[in-house]
Amino acid sequence: MIQNSWKIGGLALLAYVISMCFLVPLGPGLLEFQDAQSAGVVAELERKVSVYRLVGLNTHWDEQPESLHVYLKHKSSLVELPVIEVNDATHANVGLVLPDTIPSKSWDVFTSHPSDGTLLLENGLFTEGFVIDKEATWPSPEVT
Amino acid sequence: MLHVPMWFTMFLLMGIGFVASIRQLSASQSELHDLRAEASVQVGMAFGILGLITGSLWARFTWGAWWVDDPQLNGAMVTVLVYAGYLILRATVDNKRLKARLSAVYNLFAFVILIILLMVLPRFTESLHPGKGGNPGFNSYDLDSSLRMVFYPAVIGWMLLGIWMYRVRLAAAALNQKLQQL
Numbered sequence: 619m620i621q622n623s624w625k626i627g628g629l630a631l632l633a634y635v636i637s638m639c640f641l642v643p644l645g646p647g648l649l650e651f652q653d654a655q656s657a658g659v660v661a662e663l664e665r666k667v668s669v670y671r672l673v674g675l676n677t678h679w680d681e682q683p684e685s686l687h688v689y690l691k692h693k694s695s696l697v698e699l700p701v702i703e704v705n706d707a708t709h710a711n712v713g714l715v716l717p718d719t720i721p722s723k724s725w726d727v728f729t730s731h732p733s734d735g736t737l738l739l740e741n742g743l744f745t746e747g748f749v750i751d752k753e754a755t756w757p758s759p760e761v762t
Numbered sequence: 763m764l765h766v767p768m769w770f771t772m773f774l775l776m777g778i779g780f781v782a783s784i785r786q787l788s789a790s791q792s793e794l795h796d797l798r799a800e801a802s803v804q805v806g807m808a809f810g811i812l813g814l815i816t817g818s819l820w821a822r823f824t825w826g827a828w829w830v831d832d833p834q835l836n837g838a839m840v841t842v843l844v845y846a847g848y849l850i851l852r853a854t855v856d857n858k859r860l861k862a863r864l865s866a867v868y869n870l871f872a873f874v875i876l877i878i879l880l881m882v883l884p885r886f887t888e889s890l891h892p893g894k895g896g897n898p899g900f901n902s903y904d905l906d907s908s909l910r911m912v913f914y915p916a917v918i919g920w921m922l923l924g925i926w927m928y929r930v931r932l933a934a935a936a937l938n939q940k941l942q943q944l
Contacts, residue, residue, distance in 0.1 A: 628922025635763050635916040642908055724890065740892060 648739035649673045651727045654711060667713045670699075670743075674708040678733040681707075688712045689728040690743060692721055695756055719749040720756050763916045765816040768809045769838075770917050771924040773876070775806035776845070778928065780873040783866035793939065796862035799869055801932040803848055809924060810842045825890065834891035837879035844872045 654669035672688060679686050683704035690697050699712040727742030779802035786795040817835070818828050829835060848868050855861040884891060 624922055625926050628919050628926060631915045631919030632923060635912050635919055638912045639763055642912070645908070723888075741890065744890075 646734040651742035767920040772809040783869040834884040
């Protein structure tokens, strides 16, 4: 029995892991950051501004919608995106103007809200069709 | 709770196989080390294939594709194929001593390839995979505490299960060898 205790321990750990996966309620999180057109949202803004739809899970953006802040981050580059509209607790539209040259294809999306805290969607924005220059700064230093 | 612990378990088992192959080559005439290397690679392969399947499922829902041309993904596939080559090599040689020495040498190279393809190369290339190519893994942003409570037990649990499977496979192989000698 004692010799086999590590086997029982291993099975017990896996049983714990499986049960925890089903029992622990999911906290607030970010699900998607997608182009508004692919999300089915009609954008009527200036041509250069792309509208992105941010989708959350168990978030509360309809409470104090003016306090929702959305950021893109890549290494030391951090840019805050203007929140155009909070549709409901889990959906919001944000505006995004990308320059021709950016330092990375993939950007992490952060949100900040009094009820949900800071949320992260790793590689939430993956861009294509842009010139990638690792030395490029976006936003430009004078803006930051 | 499945994908990463399965790869960790594969690394552990292939590491056991690597050590067994070194001991096999270091003047040891015991067949036990050869059996250990074979059993660890067999079970490690099972975990590697499961790691590929679970990773592909994750990619489908995260990136929208079952497979993307990424150095980490391609490296994982090549690694599993290299170890499949180890098992094929063993099946093609009849002489036991020659099989043991040949496969031990092959296993040493296979483990080095595993380290290079899965742990070194993806860190120096552009990669979408978390933790590689500058993308955050577990370090840049803290793993949420509620996830840590499940992730670390999952790693230990899968490793213990992997070792258990390895020992069962080794016992079966040793028994089979004794039966053949009768």
